[in-house]
Amino acid sequence: MTDALPPGGPADDDASAARAEAEAVASPPPKRRAKRGYHHGDLAGALVAAARVVIERDGPANLSLSKCCRMAGVSTAAPYKHFSGKDDLLRRLVMDGFDDLGARMREARDACPGGSADRISAMGMSYVAFGLANPGLFRLVFGMAHEMHDPEDEELHACGMTCFQTLIEEAARAIGPRAEPEEAKHLAVMLWTFVHGVASLAMDGNYDAARTDVDIRRMVTMATERLLPA
Amino acid sequence: MTDALPPGGPADDDASAARAEAEAVASPPPKRRAKRGYHHGDLAGALVAAARVVIERDGPANLSLSKCCRMAGVSTAAPYKHFSGKDDLLRRLVMDGFDDLGARMREARDACPGGSADRISAMGMSYVAFGLANPGLFRLVFGMAHEMHDPEDEELHACGMTCFQTLIEEAARAIGPRAEPEEAKHLAVMLWTFVHGVASLAMDGNYDAARTDVDIRRMVTMATERLLPA
DNA sequence: TTGCCGAAGTTAGACTGGCTAACTTAGTTA
């Protein structure tokens, strides 16, 4: 991969968010002030923050509850007072991830002065930027999640849907006022598919591996234009 | 996800290949005939076959060497006579995966009577079909592999490149005789990106999760047409 | 034919990680 990401864009926001979270790992927040002795104050939050750090540093496969515990300075049995197990902690991460991603996409859309095509490109870029800034989380959200979570988990499902819905709305606007719901949905799926492909391949280093100079912004813009119905 | 896959197509070939391998797990091949006593005969092959079964049944995250050992009927220390460790076995799977995928793409291309666009669509469909038939392997090949393998591993890299090269050639043919190498490469990346997105989202159940009826064949054909330069 | 050598198994065990049970600590509330 090469460039194509804004130097002060959402990617950096994400990175600094992760950094801020990293600091929160060891120290509880001001509210609910505990003296940081026997009781942590906000262990659940600290574990989530630690997990986000580990997941990016070592990859989702190498995330262990023990590591998170060590980072938070508690025993390995402590998490079970807040989560039913490792999977439950990961579920929390996935839901937060969906929320974050959705927020960034809406931000990108709202900050875009252009027409529908531009807004869709901007949302696409924010999707890709999110993946590149949080590859571990992204993989967790779209990949591993299905291996371990109940497909009937409606709360989790709703988080993902909220995200997708934003894109469907914009696709409907691009088609025009006479857009049929199914048509907009299909267009949204196609656009989503493309940016998801970009994010996945870029993230996993496959563009690098293919030794090809890929200008992500150019490619997303071009694909959006071509995929939108004439 | 819904349909869009040929009932007798490559997906079934893949499935039956997996089944054949499953049978090979416990019994050594005729060559190098061992009496199946102390010595296994082809433990390396049996472990790879077992891993392919487990990876699809339980997901890559839940693959354990121990499980493979149990399936092959050997002790947990036995694999270390053939592989340097779990990662080394996975490396073998990834290389086999690339080889398989490349072979299927070339088959699809050669079996296609139409023009360039049709051939590219056919290759795309075979890529998606491979992902759907071997989701665990696909995830391993394109995802987890980068978490654990040396980026300098040239042998592994070459396996992936062979695959990608096939698509570049076809992209060049689509552009025409005056295609510049970079142009063909960029087109190939874009096409690859789309089908990779399709495979990833379909595989992980995200189309289902989005509660959208997606006709994969139609979408791949349409996207290929639109993404090819007019 | 025999005997030795090496490849391919084995058992035992160190170490890590997930998770539980039983206990302890300390903040809140009557």
Place this chain on the structure above:
DNA sequence: TAACTAAGTTAGCCAGTCTAACTTCGGCAA
């Protein structure tokens, strides 16, 4: 201020990766 409860702790089980040291067996050379 006593008791209740939330949120920690230690100890320990089980599964998994990997190593060290031992055993088995097949093939080859004397």
